[in-house]
């Protein structure tokens with residue numbers, strides 16, 4: 138197992154439409170395990186493959202958090218098959234350090250996915266789990282939480298990033 142580097146905004150890798158996974162081979166299994174480790178290490182509750190630079194449809198989620206690690210999911214080719222209701226909350230993202238923004242989501246979703254043994258599952262999610270799944274599945278289509286923000290908020294974050302980069306370059 139290994140901790141992978143997180144790809145950060147505005148890297149164009151985060152904007153790619155990810156490919157379906159057609160075979161769950163050793164490389165995919167290792168990717169899933171590394172992503173879980175990386176997610177816990179970086180104190181996240183969800184991670185999508187493009188965030189570690191792999192343009193494939195794989196996500197990891199554990200809403201119990203990096204301390205408990207009680208409910209890990211590795212989902213291959215996750216797909217939302219049903220949405221219900223509406224909710225809005227503030228979200229952050231490991232690929233957007235220092236950014237938080239309000240996002241409107243479905244309140245509950247049904248998601249179909251394969252586990253690392255290739256077995257198909259259907260899971261009903263609500264509350265934080267539902268929000269997290271929608272956030273990670275958005276990543277697989279190149280969509281980020283900053284896309285839900287207004288122009289001014291986006292611009293302010295980009296300026297903040299530029300200042301940070303200048304600071305690092307010194």
Ligand code: NI
Pocket residue numbers: 229230231232272276
């Ligand atoms: Ni994210």
